[in-house]
Amino acid sequence: DEELNICGETYLPIHHQLASTKKINLLEAKVVASHPQALGQCSKWLDANLPHVERKLTSSTSEAAKFAKKNKNSLCIVSSLAIKRYKLYQHHKDIEDFTNNQTRFLVIGNLVVEKTSKDKTSFLIQTENKPGALVDLLKPFQKRKINLSRIETRPSRESIKTHNFFIDSDGHQNDTKLKHVINDLKKSGAFIRILGSYPTEQ
Structure with missing residues (x-):
């Protein structure tokens, strides 16, 4: 077997969307789920707009989408692609704290x-x-x-x-x-x- 190694890097802009399985009153939301990195990159927005909502860590944003689909009054932070894939309702667009947010x-x-x-x-x-x-x-x-x-x-x-x-x-x-x-x-x-x-x- 040939040994794999890192042969390059790239930085891509990352945008986060707030979504749920269907439209809900955000004041009634109980939990917002996402990957720890996504929650961290949106922490200021969450503090300002959803201070009452518990933050749940998931292994990926896809798992967060699945969690929101199964749990009433739950939100998730996911990509635009995940919203389409899991047929979610988008509450807010691009909620990351920094507009030049990138991931390596x-x-x-x-x-x-x-x-x-x-x-x-x-x-x-x-x-x-x-x-x-x-x-x-x-x-x-x-x-x-x-x-x-x-x-x-x-x-x-x-x-x-x-x-x-x-x-x-x-x-x-x-x-x-x-x-x-x-x-x-x-x-x-x-x-x-x-x-x-x-x-x-x-």
């Missing part, structure tokens, strides 16, 4: 992307779960003045003794400076998986 999507494939003038590299780095682990991990990047645009941490599924860090850095994995960083991290005992190097869109 990754392009996954088995391509090896060559260096360009502006690249990004994504890493999965696993370290021992101990105080200072993140600081130690960042030192090789700081030493070589490599900018990081994303750092996310997740508990390891393999062991409570390890932690996973997802990091995006400037540069291509074949850059000399980044090769030195990778070698330093390996010497420190960290497990490193390069998820891909690709042209950055922003």
Whole structure:
């Protein structure tokens, strides 16, 4: 089997719609359901317009639509496509807090992307779960003045003794400076998986 990796990224505008299975009085609404990211991106609008409504987290906006279909006086935050697919009633359009709301999507494939003038590299780095682990991990990047645009941490599924860090850095994995960083991290005992190097869109 060929190993897949990240070979590109793109940012797309995201708009959120407030809907329900049929037209209801919003003052009688009990719950608004959606994916945590969608609820977060509409939090100010919800605070101002539906402060009395409970917010329910769902695994996706599609699940939120299904929830609203099954539960009386329930609302959902979904896309325009979901409104058509699930035949929902749209109460309000584009309720996101910021008009330039965007979501990053990754392009996954088995391509090896060559260096360009502006690249990004994504890493999965696993370290021992101990105080200072993140600081130690960042030192090789700081030493070589490599900018990081994303750092996310997740508990390891393999062991409570390890932690996973997802990091995006400037540069291509074949850059000399980044090769030195990778070698330093390996010497420190960290497990490193390069998820891909690709042209950055922003």
